[in-house]
Amino acid sequence: MLKKITTVAGVVLLSALTACGSGGGGGTASSGSGTITMGFAQVGAESGWRTANTKSIQDEAKAAGIELKFSDAQQKQENQIKAIRSYIQQKVSVIAFSPVVETGWDTVLLEAKRANIPVILTDRSIDSDDTSLYKTFLGSDFVEEGRRAGDWLVANASGPTNVVELQGTTGAAPAIDRKKGFEEKIASKPDIKVVASQTGDFTRSGGKQVMEAFLKSQPKIDVVYAHNDDMGLGAIEAIKAAGKVPGKDIKIITVDAVKDGMQALANGEINFIVECNPLLGKQLMELAKKVVAGEEVPNRVVTEEGTFTQEQAKAALPQRQY
Amino acid sequence: MKNRLLWPLLALAALLLLNLIVTPSFFSLRMQDGALYGGLVDVLKNGAPTLLIALGMTLVIATRGIDLSVGAVAAIAGAVTCVHIGTSGSAGTAIAGMAIALVLCAVLGLWNGFLVAGLGIQPIIATLVLMTAGRGVAMLVTEGQIVTVNNTAYKQVGAGFLVLPISILISLLVLGLVAFVTRKTALGMLIEAVGVNPEASRLAGVRSRTIIWTVYVFAAVCAGIAGLMISSNVSAADANNAGLWIEMDAILAVVIGGTSLAGGRYSLTGTLLGALIIQTLTTTVYTIGVAPEVTLVFKAVVVIAVCLVQAPKARAALSFRKVAVPS
Structure with a gap:
């Protein structure tokens, strides 16, 4: 037991050290020709909101000429981590995902960082002291x-x-x-x-x-x-x-x-x-292009959204996309 | 036999007692628009799908098998029916949709039976195929969307009342039928024989493969009906979440009820008690206000306690007087 604890502590310490040492490396692993490939690890399809979100990302990727690799984690963190690992192995140009829960991402995101693949969080944030693990967080407040x-x-x-x-x-x-x-x-x-x-x-x-x-x-x-x-x-x-x-x-x-x-x-x-607002596909693709090109992006981008009362809903309903 | 059911019964009573102490209104019943309304009714209504699936699972487990695909099959049934109903409000479309879904479920059961009895693949692996693939099929059917329907006839299956919730009446009817068919004929004994030793039963003239095939089809149809209840209860098909982990609840219900996972012995009354315990546990968590962060721990503690008191050693230790009484 004690041995196990020391091993774990050692690993944690090591990764903390490397995390400190590797800051500022801006290069990205581009896959072959000029096209951008994005690996997107979606939470699942647990609600109508989420499916609208998925559709927006898929449509906008096509419109922006970005090759999208999409995976559905069925609301499980382990599936999302697996998906992210496989994107790292496939050397995609940028990884985007909506973390299903807030914690437990440091290890896998560190792997992405070591492989020089920028990460964009969409819609949900993570709880980590190391903000260098991702380039930007696009989503609602x-x-x-x-x-x-x-x-x-x-x-x-x-x-x-x-x-x-x-x-x-x-x-x-x-x-x-x-x-x-x-x-x-x-x-x-x-x-x-x-x-x-x-x-x-x-x-x-x-x-x-x-x-x-x-x-x-x-x-x-x-x-x-x-x-x-x-x-x-x-x-x-x-x-x-x-x-x-x-x-x-x-x-x-x-x-x-x-x-x-x-x-x-x-x-x-x-x-x-x-x-x-789930329709953040367009903003995501713009951010992805900037991040891959090595441009600076703000580390927090908030999507535009409002509120609805009963009267406003009656007026807005006919044009609702999702 | 009676002794085996004593502990699950006590566990159920203890859970109900806990509710009575914390929220006395839990037991109050009243009539609301021609339907019985109260906490106990909720337990029955929400427990109906688990009970139904656990019934199918009991017979599968009695043949020394296991069916992990029931949750996915339930999702498919709801998805197919809701997609078929679409925007229609007619009872005919709803019935047709449900019929199509159940036939499809029977086919899926045949597939499981084929893998297990036909090809001789281990049940846990054979049904794992459909467990993962089935959800994908349900997602394809609904195109990843939650399909909402507005059909009064369909709504009856999961949310309707004939004084008691229709869903629990269906489950109890199936329970009665299974009890009659397996206990009043030789079928139950044959199922148990297959569970004890399929090869020996076959040599003794029992059609082992047909029986195994039949229990998987039955389990899939039960799962299909349960899927209809789950989706009809909220008038929507949610391919991702409908029946998620219900196979675990069903297996747990069967085990709590005293059916051995090694096959060859089963108790339908035990399964009924097991399903009720699981649903009462969930409802208790909501009623007494267990914090969401500790819900799973609370459930685990109760389940462990129930399983522990049923363990042979614990039972021997607990029945003080009857230790070592040779007959």
């Missing part, structure tokens, strides 16, 4: 999304308000940040209390099952705050089954603004949606 949801509730709540929270996948950046931003804002109003909070894994059936249990264990629920539309849609089903009216008896706030969610918002079953 989840804390800000949580704050926007909190702001709306603070502005619209009257009297004591009991909130139940449907969290995303435990450990995922959007789940942690959307919770944090929301709590930050509602702290200003002691009347608003989060009485129960549980993970619904970003899925409809998860949201429905958790909401069913909340409806039985909580005597009074005024607001549901779901970390994505799909869990909110599941919660709507559970609320209806309990003989209550979603959007009226129990108000619903969600994040994402996918088509099904917007439809429910327009129908008055959801009260407020904070947008999280």
Whole structure:
């Protein structure tokens, strides 16, 4: 046991040393001719949001003339790490991925760094002290999304308000940040209390099952705050089954603004949606070209997004792409 | 026999008791729009797919096999039906879609049976093929999207009520049928015989291969119906998440129920108890408010406890009086 620990400690120390030593090496491994190949390790297809995100990346890669190698990790970190390793072996020009969880990426990203392959994070960030492991992070500001949801509730709540929270996948950046931003804002109003909070894994059936249990264990629920539309849609089903009216008896706030969610918002079953824009393909390809060419890029690029009320949803719905 | 079911029964009772102490309202039942409404009803409704899959799994395990592909098959069933229904709201389309899905599931079961009984591949490997490939097939069918449908007839399967949830009525009906067919005829004994020794059974005149083939088809059809329930419960087909890890829950339900993974012996009542324990555990986590970070640990502790008390040594130690009573 002790031997194992010392070995592990040794490896950690070594990698820390090399990490310090190799800063500033700007060259990139280009694969053959002038075309850029991008290895993209997607989280999965867990929601409508994600599939819109995937489609945007695939379409924009084609439009930009970038050869895309795409893999689907089915929400598992080990699959994503495997995919990234295989991209390193294939010597792609740039690796992009949406980390399924925040931690545990240092080793594999260090491998990419040693192979001189730049890494772009999309949509979700990682939790690492070493910011040299990736060139830039393109994506939404989840804390800000949580704050926007909190702001709306603070502005619209009257009297004591009991909130139940449907969290995303435990450990995922959007789940942690959307919770944090929301709590930050509602702290200003002691009347608003989060009485129960549980993970619904970003899925409809998860949201429905958790909401069913909340409806039985909580005597009074005024607001549901779901970390994505799909869990909110599941919660709507559970609320209806309990003989209550979603959007009226129990108000619903969600994040994402996918088509099904917007439809429910327009129908008055959801009260407020904070947008999280999945169509970041174009920005990603522009960044990839710059990074491969060795140009400097800002280490944080935020996607443009807004919020929707019921009236705004009715107006925006016809032009919604996803 | 009775003794074997005692511990799962106690575990279930303990879980329910925990709920009663923490949230007394868990047991309150009322009628809501002609349907029974309450925490216990949720356990039954959400546990129905696991129970159904565990039933199929019980028979497969009794022949000394295992079927890892049930989750993927469930995803395919939901995907095929939802894609077939599309925007239609008619009951006919829903029924046709479900029929197509179940026939397809039976074909997938035949494939598993072919690999195991026909080619003699080890069950865990043979069904692993479909476990991984099946999800890909479901993704192809739905084109990677979550397919949302709006069909009242389809919604009944997973979210409908005839006082009790329709899903649990279906599962209990299948349980009754299986119990009747396998325990009132020789089929159950033949399945167990195949599990004990397929070759010896064949020499004794039992059609081992046909029986193995049949249990895999049955398991796949059960998985298909469960897939319909899961997808119908939320009126959407999610190729990625529908039935994800449900094969593990099903195997666990079978094992908790006292069926040996070595084959040759099975208990349907045990499987019923096992499935109920697993679903009660999940619902308990939500109701008593176990923090999401420790949910898996909580579940693991309960499962380990249940398995431990069932271990032969633990049972011998726990039944003080009956130790060493030769008959």
